[in-house]
Amino acid sequence: MNEITLTINGRQITASVEPRMLLADFLRERIGAKSVHLGCEHGVCGACTILLNGQTARACIALAVECDGAQITTLEGLRDDPVMDALCRGFHTEHGLQCGYCTPGMLITAHDHLRRKADITPEGIRHAFSSNICRCTGYAGIVRAVCKAADTLASESTISAQETPHGN
Structure with a gap:
């Protein structure tokens, strides 16, 4: 398990994650960001698009541990x-x-x-x-x-x- 700290929709969150956990799974399962949809799980369809440090990114092909320290905005954060x-x-x-x-x-x-x-x-x-x-x-x-x-x-x-x- 790895400890990561992310700022998600303006809220800082620290969590332990397995090295292979996808960011999309972390956002959906741990944070409850149900707007992050998993379609193709290859980064092709765009259903999992989020803002990662202000840039669009595919959450289905990013590992949560790779995003340690990042600022993430999901659709819920743009309410x-x-x-x-x-x-x-x-x-x-x-x-x-x-x-x-x-x-x-x-x-x-x-x-x-x-x-x-x-x-x-x-x-x-x-x-x-x-x-x-x-x-x-x-x-x-x-x-x-x-x-x-x-x-x-x-x-x-x-x-x-x-x-x-x-x-x-």
Whole structure:
């Protein structure tokens, strides 16, 4: 057993883990992060996507011991995030999900894409999702949902910039 310390969704956690325990299993079984889905267990489908030290990562191909000292954010950790709120509204109104299995990974990927890119285009969104597999939707609703979220966020930032003196 190895002792690790991780900051998960803003909370520091120390635990003993077996050297072969996958990060996805640790997050689901020990922490209760049920948004970390296991699909392919090869890092291909994107269902287990998390933020690891601020970057998207696949929890199914990372060992928990390798992540000692890391900062991890799962979908549960973005509960009060305005970008995630806009994405959830977009996914709801644009029918961006069906069975929901891929949705947590899609939301994390979309959140990362919106956070990093200033110019959001349908082509850019499709490229961002090239590492996430959805077997139900055909991606059209997902792309529309992310576009809608980007528009909402742009509109909200314009409104808040107008409400403050001189846009500061």
